[in-house]
Amino acid sequence: MKGVLLVNLGSPDSPTPKDVKPYLDEFLMDGRVIDAPKWLRTILVRGIILQTRPKKSAAAYQKIWWDSGSPLIVISERFLKKVRSQTELPVALGMRYGSGSIEEGLEQLRAQGVDEVLLVPLYPHYAMSSYETVVVDALEVQAQKFPDMQITTLPAFYRNPGYVKVLSDSIKDHLKDFEYDHILFSYHGIPERHIRKSDPTRFHCKIDGKCCSTNSVAHHTCYRHQCYDTTALITEALGLPEDKVSSSFQSRLAGDPWLKPYTDYEFKRLAEEGKTRLAVITPAFVSDCLETLEEIAMEGKEDFLEAGGTAYMHIPCLNDRDDWVALMGQWIDQWEKTGSLPV
Structure with a gap:
């Protein structure tokens, strides 16, 4: 059975230094974000950056935080809800960093009987620190936790x-x-x-x-x-x-x-x-x-x-615009019916 996993960046659970710190640690310790050797990355991130950055970043998050939560999470969930209305396939949402991980998204799909997944990194362009890290992490999680699941990845769609x-x-x-x-x-x-x-x-x-x-x-x-x-x-x-x-x-x-x-x-x-x-x-x-x-x-x-x-x-970004939702629905429909992907 086919299903879809939408993946976005992620967010701290709250705009406080306590929650921002582990989020930044996961993000900055990603070798595709800071591509230094792990020993050096550890010194830079945990020895220097995380000593001061969480407080500063938390203050920035507080300026944009909504009553309903992190804007990125709220928008992504709205988008998810609308995309689900465009297809009969199961659709889940995962975050590369923070709560609501890629693993959790794949587990939601497996629980619905999905064994063939369209992975949708919600980044228009290819970059090591965005698109590529989503794909690599998803494939690593699939190999370790979902060996019977097949993953097909939506290509970067910047010129579609x-x-x-x-x-x-x-x-x-x-x-x-x-x-x-x-x-x-x-x-x-x-x-x-x-x-x-x-x-x-x-x-x-x-x-x-x-x-x-x-x-x-x-x-x-x-x-x-x-x-x-x-x-x-x-x-x-x-x-x-x-x-x-x-x-x-x-x-x-x-x-x-x-x-x-x-x-x-x-x-x-x-x-x-x-x-x-x-x-x-x-x-x-x-x-x-x-x-x-x-x-x-x-x-x-x-x-x-x-x-x-x-x-x-x-x-503003496209967020949950109806025409953007409809386009994602068309891409999913194309993959479901023909196995091909948009270019």
């Missing part, structure tokens, strides 16, 4: 025509009453070395301004290329002037070089160049979370206005 249309329509809907002079596509940041590590050719990804526009098999696992491709596809779909669109990367740790340009630097640059009415979209996420609601919607607005901007709009 249906997804491009849904995202374009969402942007258009939110911009209809906002007169902007620039749109910034702000993507989750990752270290540059992750791009090189994900390159199957071991030589294509030079991050030199040319490799992302030069055709290569490396693009199948190149987060940077896929992000820029998303911006180009949406720009074309909406007929946006290219001089009113740019891309940047948010969230980074000190030390190693991360993907550039940095979003916070772009806020200042755009304002200083006279782009004073800014709309910001965060296409690396399908569900609003700490990184979109606090870092972009709150801190980003403050940074941009302090730099001289006059108007700022954060465009």
Whole structure:
């Protein structure tokens, strides 16, 4: 029997240092998030980061926490409920980190008689620290706990025509009453070395301004290329002037070089160049979370206005939009009836 497992990032159980600390420990100790040797990762995470970061992160979570719980969890559960209405197949939800794990999701499906699972990482783009870690963890759990279960993984869907249309329509809907002079596509940041590590050719990804526009098999696992491709596809779909669109990367740790340009630097640059009415979209996420609601919607607005901007709009993620739900239902239906997956 077939079934579906939707997987999102996860969240602390509460916006308190006590609950944020174990969540951050699980997240940051993932070798695909901080890809240092385990001994060094342990020193960095447990010896340094977790001594101060939980308190700071808890304060950030408190700013965006809803009465009903973590926004990412609440949104994911709403999405789950709506997707279930689109199919007769059993559908469960798992989180890569924190409560409601991938293992728990697979156990829910097995209890309903499922032995063939469509794994849906809720990330449009391929990256070691998001899409890949979900797939690897799911396959490890399957091998250890569910050996008779077969898993098929939905590929990264950043350029799927249906997804491009849904995202374009969402942007258009939110911009209809906002007169902007620039749109910034702000993507989750990752270290540059992750791009090189994900390159199957071991030589294509030079991050030199040319490799992302030069055709290569490396693009199948190149987060940077896929992000820029998303911006180009949406720009074309909406007929946006290219001089009113740019891309940047948010969230980074000190030390190693991360993907550039940095979003916070772009806020200042755009304002200083006279782009004073800014709309910001965060296409690396399908569900609003700490990184979109606090870092972009709150801190980003403050940074941009302090730099001289006059108007700022954060465009929400797709969350549980009906057209996004319907598209997921179509993908599930295609897999159920034909065994094929969307491209």
